[in-house]
Amino acid sequence: MQTESSPFEPLICINRIDETADAATFEFKKIDDSLFEYKAGQFLTFEVDVAGELEYRAYSLSSTPSKPQTAAVTIKRVAGGKVSNYLLDNLQAGFALPAMAPAGEFTLEDNQSTTELLLMSAGSGITPCMSMARWLLDTQQQVNIHFIYSARSEADVIMADTLDALNEQYDNFSLTRILEQTDNPNDIQGMLDAPLFEKLIPDNRGRTIFTCGPAPYMQAVEHLAESMGFDMALFHKESFVPEAADNETSESGVNYQVAAPQYGKNFVVDENQSLLDALEAAGVPIISACRTGFCGACKCKVTGEVQSSSQETLTAEQIEQGYVLSCSAKASSDLVVEI
Incomplete structure (x- = not known):
C-alpha cells in the first residue's frame, strides 16, 4: 500500500x-x-x-x-x-x-469535447488515445471515433491487433493508418500533410481532436487544425512530456540565493530558471517525472516567494503550508527549500 x-x-x-x-x-x-x-x-x-x-x-x-x-x-x-x-x-x-498514483489532465473529463472524436497519434503516442477509445467503447458512450495513427511501417504499428479488433467490432470506430512505408492497400502511404488532413477530415464542425506523439508531430497536427479553421477550444494535445523549448533557460541576471539545509546545499537560481532545474544542478535529490506540473512528484516546501504556473495535485492545506511544484516554480526572493 x-x-x-x-x-x-x-x-x-x-x-x-x-x-x-x-x-x-x-x-x-x-x-x-x-x-x-x-x-x-x-x-x-x-x-x-x-x-x-x-x-x-x-x-x-x-x-x-x-x-x-x-x-x-x-x-x-x-x-x-x-x-x-x-x-x-x-x-x-x-x-x-x-x-505513483495515476495523474494527468489529458482526459475526456478534463477537456471540452463533443461526440465526434478524432484521436490522432504517432508512435508510442498511441497509448493515451487507445485508453480513451477502449474506455468509450467498453462503456458504450454515444460517440463516433475516428482513430488516425501514424508510423514508419507496418512493423512499427503498436497494438496493431487491438486496433484491427476495435475497427472490426465497433460500428462507431473507424481506423486510418498512415504509414511511410506499406504494401497494405488498407493503409495510406505517406505523411500527414494539409491535403491528406483535409481529405480525411473534410468537415471540422463539431469535432474534437485529442493528439499525442512526438512534439513535432503534435505541433504539425495543431498547425493543420488551425489552418483548416478548426475550433481550437476542441483541440487537445498531451503535454506531460516537456518540449525542448521548455528546458531552455534564459539568464536575466536577477539571481536569488537558495538553501537546502537538509543536504547542506547553498546555490544560486536565476529568476527565469525553474526551481527543479536549480535543485537538480545543485545535486539535491528530488524526484522529477513529468516536469510540467501534472504528476506532483517534485513537490517541495519553500520559505520565500515563488511564482507558480501549476499547483496541480497540491491541496489547499499544502499550498498554505508553502508547498510548491518545483518544476513549475520560479524564485522571486531568496528561498529555503525542504524536500
Whole structure:
C-alpha cells in the first residue's frame, strides 16, 4: 500500500506483450488486489533503479479504466533512453515496480469535447488515445471515433491487433493508418500533410481532436487544425512530456540565493530558471517525472516567494503550508527549500 512517507506503491508486473521490435506493453496489478482508479488518458510515474541510481519516468496508461483490476503501460525504446531501454531489457512478469498514483489532465473529463472524436497519434503516442477509445467503447458512450495513427511501417504499428479488433467490432470506430512505408492497400502511404488532413477530415464542425506523439508531430497536427479553421477550444494535445523549448533557460541576471539545509546545499537560481532545474544542478535529490506540473512528484516546501504556473495535485492545506511544484516554480526572493 502507498504510505504517507512515500507517494510510491509497488505494482506487480503480471504480463508482458511485445508489441513491436522496440515496444512492449506491461500489465500490472496491486499487491493487495485492490482496484486501480484513473481516467482514460492519464499516466503512471515509475521509480526505477538503474545501476543503483533511482530514475523517475512517466508513461501513459494504454489500458482502460473500465477494467480496473489491472493497469497497463506501453513503452517504446528510445535511442539512448536510460529507463526505457532498461525496462524493455529487464522487466518481466513477476517483477515489482514502484509507481505513483495515476495523474494527468489529458482526459475526456478534463477537456471540452463533443461526440465526434478524432484521436490522432504517432508512435508510442498511441497509448493515451487507445485508453480513451477502449474506455468509450467498453462503456458504450454515444460517440463516433475516428482513430488516425501514424508510423514508419507496418512493423512499427503498436497494438496493431487491438486496433484491427476495435475497427472490426465497433460500428462507431473507424481506423486510418498512415504509414511511410506499406504494401497494405488498407493503409495510406505517406505523411500527414494539409491535403491528406483535409481529405480525411473534410468537415471540422463539431469535432474534437485529442493528439499525442512526438512534439513535432503534435505541433504539425495543431498547425493543420488551425489552418483548416478548426475550433481550437476542441483541440487537445498531451503535454506531460516537456518540449525542448521548455528546458531552455534564459539568464536575466536577477539571481536569488537558495538553501537546502537538509543536504547542506547553498546555490544560486536565476529568476527565469525553474526551481527543479536549480535543485537538480545543485545535486539535491528530488524526484522529477513529468516536469510540467501534472504528476506532483517534485513537490517541495519553500520559505520565500515563488511564482507558480501549476499547483496541480497540491491541496489547499499544502499550498498554505508553502508547498510548491518545483518544476513549475520560479524564485522571486531568496528561498529555503525542504524536500
